[in-house]
Amino acid sequence: MATITTERATIERWGDVQHALSGGGDGRSCQCIWPVVRNKDWQSTSVDERRDLLHDEIATRQTPGLVAYVDGEAAGWIRVGPRTTQLRILNTRSIVGASTEPLDDDSVWAVTCFVVRREHRGTGLNAILLEAAIDHARQGGARLIEAYPVDNTHGTHRANDMFHGALTTFLAAGFTHDATLTGGRVLVTRPLHD
Numbered sequence: 001m002a003t004i005t006t007e008r009a010t011i012e013r014w015g016d017v018q019h020a021l022s023g024g025g026d027g028r029s030c031q032c033i034w035p036v037v038r039n040k041d042w043q044s045t046s047v048d049e050r051r052d053l054l055h056d057e058i059a060t061r062q063t064p065g066l067v068a069y070v071d072g073e074a075a076g077w078i079r080v081g082p083r084t085t086q087l088r089i090l091n092t093r094s095i096v097g098a099s100t101e102p103l104d105d106d107s108v109w110a111v112t113c114f115v116v117r118r119e120h121r122g123t124g125l126n127a128i129l130l131e132a133a134i135d136h137a138r139q140g141g142a143r144l145i146e147a148y149p150v151d152n153t154h155g156t157h158r159a160n161d162m163f164h165g166a167l168t169t170f171l172a173a174g175f176t177h178d179a180t181l182t183g184g185r186v187l188v189t190r191p192l193h194d
Helices: 011-021 039-043 047-060 093-098 125-139 159-164 167-172
Strands: 004-008 065-070 073-082 108-116 144-147 176-180 186-191
Touching: 004 011, 004 125, 011 047, 011 065, 011 073, 065 125, 073 125, 093 176, 108 125, 108 159, 125 144, 125 167, 167 176, 167 186
Parallel strands: 108 144
Antiparallel strands: 004 065, 065 073, 073 108, 144 186, 176 186
């Protein structure tokens, strides 16, 4: 049986972050920068610039994500952090209109991205990453976590859209379905009470 662990993404783990992001899908080209920049800035950056942005974010800010390891090899990534640092959320009308939380509240954190290397998909790694993200948010002082997963309870969805996560994964982790967004996504929340 595989040994699965999670660790905070730090600059010392930069190589592992890159390995986790490069195993298929859009992780390598996105560098998980999509959630933190406005669309016009996203459109004007190259892959190398996005990688530099993520590197600088990890080097200079609170940990923006976690890395999952399977038998010591980096296998997955999750972005979790204060919603106020994820500009795309603050500029997405459907999310702004659906959230009941003040947009300037640093105690509201958000999960906005999952990446799992192709060889580890279907093994439950997203659920493990999400549980670790909940613990990380709680330790970081979060009062509540929001997320915007794909409602996978009906219909089919493109694999590349699943970086938001699946609704069923969030519901199994104690989140509640708060509102329906656009594009088959929903707003889910989980308070972090002691």
